[in-house]
Each structure stands twice: as C-alpha cells, then as structure tokens.
Amino acid sequence: MDLHNRRGVVTGAGSGIGRVLAVELGRRGADLLLVGRRPGPLEETAAMIRAAGGHARVLPLDITAGWAPQQVIETAVEHGALELLVNNAGNVRAGELEDIPKMMCRR
Numbered sequence: 001m002d003l004h005n006r007r008g009v010v011t012g013a014g015s016g017i018g019r020v021l022a023v024e025l026g027r028r029g030a031d032l033l034l035v036g037r038r039p040g041p042l043e044e045t046a047a048m049i050r051a052a053g054g055h056a057r058v059l060p061l062d063i064t065a066g067w068a069p070q071q072v073i074e075t076a077v078e079h080g081a082l083e084l085l086v087n088n089a090g091n092v093r094a095g096e097l098e099d100i101p102k103m104m105c106r107r
Contacts, residue, residue, distance in 0.1 A: 026054025
C-alpha cells in the first residue's frame with residue numbers, strides 16, 4: 001500500500017505499539033496526526049517521524065473525554081481528507097483483581 005502523503009490519525013501515539021506504528025507509517029510517507037494524553041511523548045514520536053523524513057502533528061488530549069473524538073476529527077481534516085485511522089489508545093487498569101469494580105468486569 002502506498003502511504004505517501006496519505007493523511008492519518010494514530011491514537012495512543014506517545015508510547016508502545018502506537019509509537020512504533022506511527023513511526024513506521026511516517027517512515028513510509030504518511031502525514032500523521034498523533035493523539036495522546038501526554039504532550040512530551042507525542043513530541044518525541046513526532047521528532048522520530050520527522051527524522052525519518054515524515055510529517056507529523058501532535059494533538060495532546062484524552063480521547064475518552066466526551067468532546068475529544070470530534071476534536072480529533074476536526075483537527076485531522078484541517079489539511080484534507082482523513083484516509084487512515086489507527087485507533088490504538090488504551091486504558092490500563094493496574095492492581096488487584098478484587099479492587100476492580102464489578103461493573104468494569106465483563107461476563
């Protein structure tokens with residue numbers, strides 16, 4: 001697939017799998033909007049993409065906020081049509097199983 005100048009969004013792009021995917025997509029020519037909660041790590045990912053010759057902008061926000069998905073879409077399409085989405089944002093719960101509220105457990 002030719003990704004040169006394809007516009008995309010990667011959520012959870014500040015670390016882990018999201019960062020690796022974003023850097024690889026950027027290396028392959030995608031023009032990316034990087035979304036995540038922490039500005040510093042997003043800027044680091046963007047710098048990696050730019051160093052590889054790609055294009056990246058950052059949008060620090062918590063995608064779980066009710067208004068956030070609309071903001072991502074509006075920001076993404078400012079420069080043209082959105083052509084790819086990697087919805088990688090995660091929500092990590094750490095601790096003892098007994099401490100996780102029952103409503104969060106799937107049956």
